[in-house]
Amino acid sequence: MSSTNIPPSGARGLVERDSQYLWHPYTQHKTAALPIAIKKGKGALLWDENNKEYIDAIASWWVNPYGHSNTFIADAIYKQLTTLEHVLFGGFTHEPAILVAEKLMEILPKNQQKIFFSDNGSTAVEVAIKVALQYFFNKGEKKTTIIAFENAFHGDTFAAMAASGISFYTQAFQGMFIDVVRIPVPVKGQQQESYDALQLVIKNHSCAGFIFEPLVQGAAGMVMYEQESLDELMRICQENNVLTIADEVMTGFGKTGKTFATDYLVEKPDMMCLSKALTGGTIPMAITTFTQDLFDAFYDDDINKALFHGHTFTANPTGCAAALASLELLQTNEMQANIIRVNKSHLDFQELIKNHPKVTTTRVLGVIFALEIKTESSASYYGTLRNKLYDFFIENGVILRPVGNIVYILPPYIITDEQLLKVYQVVENALEIV
Ligand SMILES: *Cc1c(COP(=O)(O)O)cnc(C)c1O
Numbered sequence: 001m002s003s004t005n006i007p008p009s010g011a012r013g014l015v016e017r018d019s020q021y022l023w024h025p026y027t028q029h030k031t032a033a034l035p036i037a038i039k040k041g042k043g044a045l046l047w048d049e050n051n052k053e054y055i056d057a058i059a060s061w062w063v064n065p066y067g068h069s070n071t072f073i074a075d076a077i078y079k080q081l082t083t084l085e086h087v088l089f090g091g092f093t094h095e096p097a098i099l100v101a102e103k104l105m106e107i108l109p110k111n112q113q114k115i116f117f118s119d120n121g122s123t124a125v126e127v128a129i130k131v132a133l134q135y136f137f138n139k140g141e142k143k144t145t146i147i148a149f150e151n152a153f154h155g156d157t158f159a160a161m162a163a164s165g166i167s168f169y170t171q172a173f174q175g176m177f178i179d180v181v182r183i184p185v186p187v188k189g190q191q192q193e194s195y196d197a198l199q200l201v202i203k204n205h206s207c208a209g210f211i212f213e214p215l216v217q218g219a220a221g222m223v224m225y226e227q228e229s230l231d232e233l234m235r236i237c238q239e240n241n242v243l244t245i246a247d248e249v250m251t252g253f254g255k256t257g258k259t260f261a262t263d264y265l266v267e268k269p270d271m272m273c274l275s276k277a278l279t280g281g282t283i284p285m286a287i288t289t290f291t292q293d294l295f296d297a298f299y300d301d302d303i304n305k306a307l308f309h310g311h312t313f314t315a316n317p318t319g320c321a322a323a324l325a326s327l328e329l330l331q332t333n334e335m336q337a338n339i340i341r342v343n344k345s346h347l348d349f350q351e352l353i354k355n356h357p358k359v360t361t362t363r364v365l366g367v368i369f370a371l372e373i374k375t376e377s378s379a380s381y382y383g384t385l386r387n388k389l390y391d392f393f394i395e396n397g398v399i400l401r402p403v404g405n406i407v408y409i410l411p412p413y414i415i416t417d418e419q420l421l422k423v424y425q426v427v428e429n430a431l432e433i434v
Contacts, residue, residue: 041068064281122155257366
């Protein structure tokens with residue numbers, strides 16, 4: 001591996017100390033390269049313990065649009081921490097939570113009227129799925145099937161995992177899940193197949209809800225499909241009294257060029273899941289949003305009809321302060337201009353690279369760019385190729401995590417033109433080594 005993993009002489013380095021006690025996510029510790037110890041971040045840049053510089057071209061798993069160590073968000077957090085850091089949300093409320101709700105009501109689709117706080121993307125999905133199931137239970141109807149896309153990713157807790165279709169995340173738990181039926185993603189050429197599959201699933205099962213990543217499947221490798229297809233699928237659900245859940249955990253807060261991917265749609269979902277960029281990559285927090293109709297199905301003299309779900313840190317005021325500051329940043333003209341700038345820049349790079357002999361397809365939406373590399377399609381080859389690319393990017397000071405043969409870029413919006421050009425250059429150079 002690269003020299004970055006060698007600890008500074010004389011002291012036990014961070015990487016060595018890490019390996020004694022820490023268990024990392026999505027990591028086979030026996031075969032994985034050692035982690036890189038990051039000491040500092042600023043804007044789109046990170047520095048490791050040997051002061052090697054990296055461009056964070058994936059916004060640290062898509063959470064950080066406004067840059068690392070953002071002082072505007074940090075100041076808001078400090079102010080909140082020294083005013084009211086936390087208070088339980090059962091039986092109590094506070095202004096930061098109310099302000100987040102009021103702010104979201106200005107920018108969410110108009111049919112979204114209630115918000116529920118949790119801690120991360122998976123729990124936001126968990127809440128949405130439980131609400132879909134209990135909605136029908138409360139109405140005395142038995143509807144227990146959830147519909148999801150092939151290769152979806154909705155998180156790692158149990159219901160979220162059940163809805164996810166990427167097999168290596170879930171294979172140890174098959175047979176232990178809630179009932180989920182999968183339909184094809186309506187990518188070009190496969191739209192009718194997707195509509196037909198949905199009709200058939202609804203006919204043959206008692207479907208409570210349909211959960212989807214709107215327009216872009218992130219973890220699948222930034223797989224994109226058209227707004228018209230999703231509108232059609234949502235119409236089919238509405239006609240059949242199946243609730244729709246837009247998982248905007250990745251796509252939310254500007255990534256697709258609009259505030260929410262759902263903003264491209266004619267139809268509006270019954271629920272939305274938000275997290276990742278919600279707090280600008282500072283404090284873990286998530287929100288599930290609902291229509292009034294959903295809330296009303298739980299509003300009753302019967303306590304059993306209430307939503308008995310909550311987390312200790314629900315609506316943590318510090319997290320709310322971070323969310324408010326982040327939303328404020330998102331709405332500045334400067335940030336909106338950044339999103340447009342990154343998108344234009346991606347489109348230019350797409351023009352440049354799309355006819356490269358080693359590239360099969362390219363796609364761009366908002367600040368998301370993806371290309372697929374021509375391969376002999378075997379799974380082990382994908383694994384080797386992925387690692388080779390990853391190592392090459394790291395050696396060249398760019399953090400990108402390819403998915404098999406797919407290389408995607410999803411930078412912080414504030415990335416400079418110069419940094420973006422370096423990312424493109426490194427991606428182009430990587431095509432020469434595969
Ligand atoms: C990341 C992600 C999740 C899970 O969020 P966590 O915070 O990792 O639990 C759910 N849905 C989508 C679309 C995601 O991209």
